Amino acid sequence: MQFLKGSTIVIKNGRINVPTNPKIKMGIQNYSNLTLDNVKIAGGDTVKYVVSNNCGNVVFKNGTTITSSSEHVAFDVWFGMNVIYDEGVHVTIADDSVKINGKVEFGKANRASAELFAQNASLTVPSDMELDIEVLTPPCEWVDNGDGTKTFKHQLA
Numbered sequence: 221m222q223f224l225k226g227s228t229i230v231i232k233n234g235r236i237n238v239p240t241n242p243k244i245k246m247g248i249q250n251y252s253n254l255t256l257d258n259v260k261i262a263g264g265d266t267v268k269y270v271v272s273n274n275c276g277n278v279v280f281k282n283g284t285t286i287t288s289s290s291e292h293v294a295f296d297v298w299f300g301m302n303v304i305y306d307e308g309v310h311v312t313i314a315d316d317s318v319k320i321n322g323k324v325e326f327g328k329a330n331r332a333s334a335e336l337f338a339q340n341a342s343l344t345v346p347s348d349m350e351l352d353i354e355v356l357t358p359p360c361e362w363v364d365n366g367d368g369t370k371t372f373k374h375q376l377a
Contacts, residue, residue: 227252240264251275262287271295275305281314288322296325299341300332308340316346327356343372
């Protein structure tokens with residue numbers, strides 16, 4: 221599934237199983253404002269990215285579970301694929317009931333500047349949540365927001 225920029229999409233109370241098929245590399249390729257609300261989504265062995273986030277504001281909440289195979293990515297925060305997406309990508313895990321089973325990638329395309337990446341890409345989660353994050357564009361770090369959440373962002377040198 222590919223969700224386009226300028227769209228607002230809510231998927232609620234469902235299950236998505238992305239099958240093992242050599243032709244399927246992503247479950248959701250997202251450029252929209254997307255909310256997954258009590259959704260279970262899992263990718264088969266050939267699915268490299270279960271949910272790939274490239275633009276928009278994304279919220280996972282209310283028991284949403286994202287599961288990847290062991291060597292692949294549950295979700296990513298990927299900035300700057302094209303200048304039309306430089307407005308940014310912001311992913312929020314809204315509550316502790318959300319489960320991420322697999323790796324998370326955080327990075328930017330080579331064409332995008334470090335300054336725009338630092339300003340326009342983030343991952344916000346509950347303060348006590350731990351994720352397996354592979355940082356593709358260092359340096360990045362967690363910042364405590366003082367409201368029970370923390371945000372992962374690129375830090376300018």
